[in-house]
Amino acid sequence: EDQVTQSPEALRLQEGESSSLNCSYTVSGLRGLFWYRQDPGKGPEFLFTLYSAGEEKEKERLKATLTKKESFLHITAPKPEDSATYLCAVRTGNQFYFGTGTSLTVIP
Amino acid sequence: GAGVSQSPSNKVTEKGKDVELRCDPISGHTALYWYRQSLGQGLEFLIYFQGNSAPDKSGLPSDRFSAERTGGSVSTLTIQRTQQEDSAVYLCASSAGRGRTGELFFGEGSRLTVL
Numbered sequence: 001e002d003q004v005t006q007s008p009e010a011l012r013l014q015e016g017e018s019s020s021l022n023c024s025y026t027v028s029g030l031r032g033l034f035w036y037r038q039d040p041g042k043g044p045e046f047l048f049t050l051y052s053a054g055e056e057k058e059k060e061r062l063k064a065t066l067t068k069k070e071s072f073l074h075i076t077a078p079k080p081e082d083s084a085t086y087l088c089a090v091r092t093g094n095q096f097y098f099g100t101g102t103s104l105t106v107i108p
Numbered sequence: 109g110a111g112v113s114q115s116p117s118n119k120v121t122e123k124g125k126d127v128e129l130r131c132d133p134i135s136g137h138t139a140l141y142w143y144r145q146s147l148g149q150g151l152e153f154l155i156y157f158q159g160n161s162a163p164d165k166s167g168l169p170s171d172r173f174s175a176e177r178t179g180g181s182v183s184t185l186t187i188q189r190t191q192q193e194d195s196a197v198y199l200c201a202s203s204a205g206r207g208r209t210g211e212l213f214f215g216e217g218s219r220l221t222v223l
Binding site for chain 2: 004031032034036041042043044045046049087089091094095096098099100101
């Protein structure tokens with residue numbers, strides 16, 4: 001069965017304290033792994049797509065990596081404005097399977 | 109418009125009433141998805157449209173739910189005889205369709221509250 005598991009469910013960091021969010025998946029025929037950011041009351045905002053093991057993508061303080069079984073979203077020196085829920089999704093065929101997200105709070 | 113547009117942003121209705129939620133996808137996007145997001149839950153797939161193909165309705169939770177897409181663009185999700193458990197945020201997303209770059213672009217959602 002295709003599924004996506006994100007950990008931790010919630011994470012509190014001090015401003016400047018780097019950490020990583022995990023997304024583990026089991027899916028047949030991976031056609032892409034996606035990271036999204038969701039702010040309260042808003043729709044998910046696209047961040048990255050990764051297609052193959054070993055691939056990495058970076059954007060500002062965020063870096064996404066992919067292995068055959070999991071993806072990490074590394075946050076370097078986070079700021080309070082990075083506080084949000086981060087969602088991971090995998091695509092197989094035309095279906096997307098989403099994890100339940102990691103709620104990140106960055107304390108000034 | 110530049111992004112996916114959904115309306116209404118908020119809808120409060122009484123149990124048993126019908127509701128319609130509208131989605132206007134990004135121009136040129138052939139694929140359109142509806143998801144439901146409940147508090148503390150992941151995104152639950154409802155239905156998928158791709159061009160003129162028959163929609164994938166496998167995620168619709170009951171026959172009270174239906175959706176259509178007119179002219180390959182605007183989509184309407186209809187919930188008949190609403191129940192309290194239908195309360196959730198309904199998210200619409202579009203993508204360029206088949207091919208490598210399959211990322212979804214979401215609207216802001218329609219928050220439905222059934223009293």
